[in-house]
Amino acid sequence: MKFIPRAILVLSIVLTNLSIVAQQSGSHPQLFVSNTDRIMLLNKIESEAWANDSWNKLQDEINPYVNRHVTNPEWIVSRLAMYWKEGERFTQCYVKNQNWDYGEGNAPVPTVRLPGMRTWNDYLNVPLEDRPPYNESGDLLGISRSSADKTPVLIPYKESGHMIRANNMEILNLAEKSAFAYFVTQDEKYAKFSADILWTWLLGTYYMQPPLDPEKSTNGAGGYESGGIMGYYDYEVIHDDRQIPAATTYDFLYDYLNKNPHKHLKVMGKTTAEVAGVVFKRFIDIGLIRGGKRGNWNVNRFKNILNSILVLESNDFYEDGKGREYYIPYYTEDKPSDYFSGLPVIMDFYDKTTGLWPESPGYASGMIPIVLEMGVKLYRSGVNTLAGNPIISKAALANLGWLDARGNLVVFGDMRGGPANISSFESLLTYATWEGDTETANKMAAVIRKSVESGQYSRNSSDWQGIVFNQPLPDLKSDLPFHNTAYSPFHKHIIMKNGNDENNGMMFTLYGGKQKSHLAANGLAMQFYGKGWAMAPDASAYESYWSKDSGYHRGILGSNTIVPGYSRGEITINAMDPMVDTLSGFYNTTVTSKMVSFSDVSAEEKRRLVAMVRTSETTGYYVDVFRSDQLNNDYIHHNLGNTIILKNASNTPLSLQNVSDLGTKYDKNYSFFKNQRKVNYSNDFNATWTTTTVSPALHVNMWMMGQNHRDLYLVDAPPTTIRTDVTPGQVNKSPETTPTLLVRQNNINGKNHPFVAVFEVYETGEKSIKNISKISTSNNFVSLLTTSKNSTQYILNAIDEKIYEPKRNLKFQGVFGIASEKNNVFEYLYLGKGKLLQKDHYKIEAVDETVTAELKFEAGNYYYSSDKPVLIQFKKGKLKEYPAGYNIEIK
Secondary structure, three states, rough: OOOOOHHHHHHHHHHHHEEEHHHHHOOOOOOOOOOHHHHHHHHHHHHHHHHHHHHHHHHHHHHHHHHHHHHHHHHOOOOOOOOOOOOOOOOEEEOOOOEEEEEEEOOOOEEEEEOOOOOOOOEOOOOOOOOOOOOOOOOOOEEOOOOOOOOOOOOOOHOOOOHHHHHHHHHHHHHHHHHHHHHOOOOOHHHHHHHHHHHHHHHHHHHHOOOOOOOOOOOOEEOOOOOOOOOOOOHHHHOOOOHHHHHHHHHHOHHHHHHOOOOOOHHOOHHHHHHHHHHHHHHHHHHHHOOOOOOOHHHHHHHHHHHHOOOOOOHHHHOOOHHHHHHHHHHHOOOOOOOOOOOHHHHOOOOOOOOOOOOOOHHHHHHHHHHHHHHHHHHHHHOOOOOOHHHHHHHHHHHHEEEEOOOOOOOOOOOOOOEOOOOOHHHHHHHHHOOOOHHHHHHHHHHHHHHHHHOOOHHHHHOOEEEEEEEEOOOOOOOOOOOEEEEOOOOOEEEEEOOOOOOEEEEEEEOOOOOOOOOOOOOOEEEEEEEEEOOOOOOOOOOOOOOOHHHHHHHHHHOEEEEOOOOOOEEEEEEEEEEEEEOOEEEEEEOOOOOEEEEEEEEEEEEEEEEEEEEEOOOEEEEEEEOOOOOOOEEEEEEEEEOOEEEEOOOOOEEEEEEHHHHOOOOHHHOOOOEEEEOHHHHHHHHEEEEEEOOEEEEEEEEOOOOOOEEEEEEEEEOEEEOOOHHHHOOOOEEEEOEEEEEEOOOOOOOEEEEEEEEEEEEEEOOOEEEEEEEEEEEEEEEEEEEEEOOOEEEEEEEOOOEEEEOEEEEEEEEEEEOOOOOEEEEEEEEEEEEEEEEOOOOEOOOOOOEEEEEEEEEEEEEEEEOOEEEEOOOOOOOEEOOOOOEEEEE
């Protein structure tokens, strides 16, 4: 992307604020398009298949409502949530304990109803067709999100959560889409539909003063006083978003509204622009004195008010001199304030090395699309906030590091997962196209194509803004870079991949614990993937932060980890390969082995090694060695599946007994584990989860090495998700429970006697591993033998610097090692941060410091990789030193 220095950028903003903004003020529409853009837009809809499909989809959605409005204009308006009742058309609402308390005053027109409470509830509104007209009580019909019973229930106004807001937002969005349709078609039936909704909302908002909070439950008094979190029409300034579609509708209908003024304007003695100015400026002014200066609150506040700013008239139109060009610098510049920070500070919030926003991926991935969307809108107004900010492009691309092979965001911290927001790449493509930057345009188009090909994104279902802004994809293709490792020290989160296709790609995550920043105290938690799905997932099925089960889903028990003990604090990377240089970036730059990758992490009394071992292009498995320096430990593993069965090493089912509880409970959220079944068992065992909601069925087999003093529990844990797109066949979606294994060790140290497991994901009939067995163990050492259809691996792990010889002709000194054979013939040696690995006549040895290295035999030739000089011996040759390098053929 082309960038200009910050000083020039600031000067550019100042000049354009004084000239172009003033020049365009008073001419509408101006927010997304101008009247001169209409022919170009019509050509795009006609020539671009995706734009045509999106336009047809929009018409299919709104036409039934618009056509009915021609003969029944009250139908849609009467579904707005208003204070309809004469005598109770409140002009002032009062808040108590962050919820609606009472209202007073009586406006000459119905006023817009304030949401009944700050918090969410479990209910969604019934379809618009089923909502009663002119609802005077505010009680709403709702359908439970979590219950299998979808019978509508009447929800009292004061318990309706966000249903009031959602109701009005849905109708205002219809008005916005219809206003756009009016711009495209010039058919006044669309304008009439939109105008009737807008006038009802606009006048109903005009007569309502900002709510008051006498006891300051929202950390402020409300009204027009600064401080606290309330907006003008919501309990949180970041949810004051009904102004967004209202402002857009006003912009598209500007001329129509002036030609067809509401009859009440004559009573008021005011013009359309005067009434709109009062309403939108209240949203802006209150938005700028509430909330926080940092984080997603700051960005979301500007997202809410920007449309309101850009549809205002110029400064000289208003008595207070505060118009469009007055407010724009509040976002574009770093103005002093206790309540907000402008774009320069927002950009400084991003990590300059990784490009990441310092919150969980669900929040982080949502910030840069907002900044870019605002940037595109401002660009149309002559204010270029995207030039001179290279971190914007870097931040957009950094979000790709959070994606799995299916294109879903990894789940950890406060988030739901699901597809990434591709709008940021659409916005960058738009900007690059406008700027003539073909390099950036090609790069963004590659991301969009990848998302389309994976089925995670469809341009053919673009919203109307996409029709306006999205550009034709360049013919010149560009490949996306693939990264084996992504590591963010701030998030304490590692992602490792082997391949990136849905069917055969492998991936795991390993992460620590952190409070705040919408992250969670997860402990050393692990997830792994198969067939593009997180088969061992983090739970995230809570309705809201106020839900009774949010402590389970957001806490340590919703993760795959060991309790009690470490849940938050710094982590230490003992070893990682492929390694990430955190001083220079977010991703690895070298790859030692295409067959093996691993991370070994310590935090307080816990240490966990997770490895990913590829056995063919289509098969592989995960190794988990989890140590906990405590006498009593619960190893908790959640896995997707309709069923789970426990078997011994000979595959004979274990007999479990129903128990009334789990005995020891290290966390109050153990109460969410139901249907407890138990067996006392100290030998090696297998657990198999089966997902039958897809065909062929998906299986996860877990082999775990036996230990003394061990009890196995099967429990029904809470659902994994409330989304429809993050589990195969929607398995374990709310209200369905998640089959979970709890392995308890009592009175035996979990550091000296660790939890050692091997996991394999496979479809029915495709299981590759035939046998897993322990070779030998000691307090600081573990060795296993895995035999599959394709190969055999000797797996070795130690936490000290001793030389171990678990069997004849097998020596090891290091953190992690694998000796692999295919058809009883040498395949490779892999040494992860160690000094020695020898199997038979093949040896890798450090020259001095520990090395991470591989020696492999491939297509009749020997190759090696090593991060430092290394000594290598193969067959009956002599030990010879080789320089550091990757995938170098040994001649």
